[in-house]
Structure formats: C-alpha cells, structure tokens
Amino acid sequence: MADPALDTRTLNRALLARQLLLDRSKSTIPKALEKIGGLQTQYAPSAYIGLWSRLDGFRRPQLTRALEKARVIQATLMRVTIHIVSAADYPLLTEAVRRSRQEWWSRVGKGRTLDQAAYDNVTALIRAALAEGPRPRNELIQVLADNGFAKETWEGVGLWVDMVRVPPSGTWERRRADLYGLADQWVPRTEVTEADALQHLVKRYLGGFGPATVGDISSWAGVPVNTLKPVIERMRLRSFRGTDDSLLIDLPRQPIPAAETTAPVRFLPTWDATLLIHARRTQILPEEYRNQIFSTKNPQSLSPFLVDGAVAGIWKQEGAKVNLKPFAPLPKTARRELEEEAARLARFLA
Numbered sequence: 433m434a435d436p437a438l439d440t441r442t443l444n445r446a447l448l449a450r451q452l453l454l455d456r457s458k459s460t461i462p463k464a465l466e467k468i469g470g471l472q473t474q475y476a477p478s479a480y481i482g483l484w485s486r487l488d489g490f491r492r493p494q495l496t497r498a499l500e501k502a503r504v505i506q507a508t509l510m511r512v513t514i515h516i517v518s519a520a521d522y523p524l525l526t527e528a529v530r531r532s533r534q535e536w537w538s539r540v541g542k543g544r545t546l547d548q549a550a551y552d553n554v555t556a557l558i559r560a561a562l563a564e565g566p567r568p569r570n571e572l573i574q575v576l577a578d579n580g581f582a583k584e585t586w587e588g589v590g591l592w593v594d595m596v597r598v599p600p601s602g603t604w605e606r607r608r609a610d611l612y613g614l615a616d617q618w619v620p621r622t623e624v625t626e627a628d629a630l631q632h633l634v635k636r637y638l639g640g641f642g643p644a645t646v647g648d649i650s651s652w653a654g655v656p657v658n659t660l661k662p663v664i665e666r667m668r669l670r671s672f673r674g675t676d677d678s679l680l681i682d683l684p685r686q687p688i689p690a691a692e693t694t695a696p697v698r699f700l701p702t703w704d705a706t707l708l709i710h711a712r713r714t715q716i717l718p719e720e721y722r723n724q725i726f727s728t729k730n731p732q733s734l735s736p737f738l739v740d741g742a743v744a745g746i747w748k749q750e751g752a753k754v755n756l757k758p759f760a761p762l763p764k765t766a767r768r769e770l771e772e773e774a775a776r777l778a779r780f781l782a
Contacts, residue, residue: 437673438643438680441691444714444741449687450640451706452486453698453738459487461498462518469640469652469705470517470525473506476607478701479516481735484780485698492604492780499599502618506597506609508590511654512536514597514609521636522615523622526594527629532655533591541588551592554585558593559614566598566613630655630663635683641711643672643682651710674713695741697769699754699777702733707743717743721759737773739766747774754778 438446448454451468464487465471473479484490495516498504505522509515512533517525538545546554554576561567561575573586594615602609624632637649646664650657664681672680682688700706707717707725717725717736721743726733736743737756744766745758754774762770 435671435673435679437675438688439691440675440713440715441741442688443643443674443680444716445689445691445693445695446643446687447641447706447711447714447716448695448741449689449693450642453706454689454693454695456488457486458489461487461495462503462520465504465516465518466521466636467639469636470509470515470521472703472705473514473516473602473609475702476602476609477604478703479506480604481699481701481777481781482704484777485700496599496603496605499603505615505619506599506602507595507615510652512591514602519619521632522596522619524624524629524632525636526615527624527626528633529653529655530591531626532653532659536654537588537591545588546585550581551588553579554581554589555592558589558595562595562612562614562617565617566611569610569612572612627663630660631667634660634664634667638669638681638683639686641706642686643680643688644710644713645674645678645680648710648713652705652708676713678713695738697766697773698738699747699773700736700738702735707733707736715742724759737770739770747777749778749781752778752782754781 452464457464459467461483464483468486471479471482480492480495483495499506502519504516505519506514506516507522509517509525510529557575557579558572561572573583576585577583595612596615596618597609598611598613600606601611633653634649637652638644641648641652646657646660649660668684669681670684672682674680716738725736725743734746735748737745737747739762744760744762745756747754747756754777756770756774
C-alpha cells in the first residue's frame with residue numbers, strides 16, 4: 433500500500449498542534465518542553481515568550497523557578513546552540529549529540545581545536561575549577577590562560593565538558609548566560625548508550641515537529657543523516673509522502689489535524705525553532721518573508737506573529753505597547769485578534 437500523502441497545509445497544522453500553538457496547553461513546563469523538543473534560547477527572554485504563547489496562564493517567575501530548582505536545564509545542545517529542556521531530557525539529548533558536536537568542531541575549529549590529550553587536560557582543569565560550584569565564563573577562561581591555553585580554546589570546551597548555564601544567568605532577570613556549572617551537580621548522572629540517546633532524540637523531534645524527513649531531523653539536531661539512519665530503521669514508525677514525494681516519518685498516534693483546522697494568531701520569540709530550515713515544508717515561514725526574519729542586518733533575527741498558521745509580520749515591544757508591522761494588508765478580523773493578543777503580550781512583558 434502506498435504511503436498516504438500530506439499536503440503543506442496539513443503539515444502546517446500538525447506542526448502547530450505539536451508545538452502547542454493551536455491550543456494553549458495546561459502542561460507543566462518540563463512536560464511542555466518535552467512535547468515541543470525544547471526551546472532555543474540564545475536570547476534568554478525567548479523561552480519566556482515561547483512558553484507564554486504555548487501554555488495557559490504562564491507567568492515569567494514560573495520558568496525562573498523551574499531553572500533555579502533544576503526542573504529544567506539551560507545548556508548548549510542541538511546545533512551547538514543554547515536550549516532549555518527538561519531535566520529528564522538533558523542527559524539523553526547531551527549524549528545523543530556529543531560525538532557529532534565534537535566531530536563538527538574538529539572540522540570547523542580553524543586552529544582553535546586541540547588533540548585528544550590536550551582536551552583531556554582541559555577537561556580536568558575545568559572540572560576542577562567547577563568542583564566547588566559555578567563560576568563565571570571569564571574566570572574559566574582565565575583558568576585556561578593560567579595553564580598555557582589560548583583564550584580561543586574556551587570556544588570548544590563545552591563540547592567536551594558537560595556544563596549547564598546556572599541561574600540567575602540566562603533568565604529574564606539576568607539575561608546574559610555566562611555562569612557555568614558542572615551538569616552532574618545539577619542533573620543526576622544517567623548511564624545511556626549513544627544508540628538509545630539518539631532514538632530518544634528522534635522521538636523528541638518527531639513529537640514536536642513531525643511528520644518529517646531524516647534530513648529534517650539531521651538539520652535540527654546537528655547530527656549527520658548517516659548516524660541517524662540505523663537508529664531510525666530500528667524504530668516502529670509510520671510513513672507518509674510529502675508534496676515533493678519525499679518520505680516523511682512519524683511516531684504512531686501523533687496528532688495530524690485536518691487542513692481546514694482553524695489556527696489562532698500567535699506571537700513567537702526571536703529564534704523560535706519552528707521557523708528554522710528543518711520546518712520549511714510546513715510553510716509556517718513563507719519563503720518570501722524568510723529574509724525579513726533572518727537577516728545579516730539583524731543577526732538575532734526578528735520576532736514574528738502568525739496569522740492562519742504562517743508568519744504575517746513582526747512585532748516589537750515599544751514602551752508599554754507591542755507594536756505590529758504586517759508584511760501585507762491583513763483582514764479586519766485578523767487585525768482585531770492580533771491587537772487583542774498584542775495587548776495581552778504587553779501585559780506579560782511589563
């Protein structure tokens with residue numbers, strides 16, 4: 433039997449449902465993060481805004497408390513970028529991307545990489561420096577300098593030493609994520625094989641972004657397709673065909689709402705992962721607007737709003753208001769809904 437075909441609009445609604453953007457969820461913060469595959473947080477407020485759009489009744493102090501109590505963890509993970517994930521997911525996702533991140537750094541480090549013996553030395557130095565508790569980034573760089581390592585060495589250290597960003601750094605209240613601690617002082621050590629960790633990573637991706645291709649998973653995770661394929665072949669998955677006849681895989685019993693499902697207006701933060709290339713087939717970010725969201729002139733990207741499940745403009749906090757800049761004229765109903773949601777967002781940001 434041929435695999436069922438899914439059109440772009442159906443894939444869009446599947447993405448919105450799994451990202452909790454069709455209906456705000458009553459899930460706890462850790463469970464919500466597990467459902468959506470974590471949140472990308474190079475800019476600390478992004479996680480707060482992302483959760484506000486996804487969780488019913490979410491308030492800023494809730495995430496800060498979850499970070500302080502280590503129910504959720506902020507660390508460098510997929511694509512070597514900062515993410516917030518549940519404490520339960522952190523060790524599995526770390527193990528899943530560990531080897532790929534180290535191999536990637538060895539290729540692109542451009543003179544900043546070391547041999548394994550040197551990284552063993554660096555690992556010992558950083559672990560010793562953090563043994564008695566968290567320390568700021570500048571102090572850790574100085575530890576390396578005092579032992580004869582160039583400042584640039586620090587850039588790859590986090591791929592060999594499992595470290596977390598320790599609150600209050602990386603929170604709404606103190607946005608620079610520059611205070612580091614040893615992960616095993618924050619999260620119980622979990623013994624897991626790379627194969628099991630990779631399977632968990634695939635489940636998290638498909639649960640949050642599926643149905644998708646193996647290449648989509650690779651792009652999101654920063655793990656090569658050839659590393660993922662043997663893992664995926666052992667999993668019980670369902671399959672579909674995309675509009676380009678590509679093979680889409682998915683977990684059983686995941687939501688795929690009908691194409692005509694109504695999508696409410698939503699506000700997304702800068703760098704929300706739903707907008708990145710791996711989710712391109714859903715057209716949540718129409719291609720004609722991609723350069724307006726991700727631009728070399730705006731290296732942090734811009735914050736968009738969604739109308740009918742797709743980016744239709746950008747928003748910006750200006751004083752006590754959230755102002756809207758549509759990319760094209762909007763229907764009156766959509767404009768009214770956006771203005772009401774913008775007023776609610778302004779109250780959240782105040």
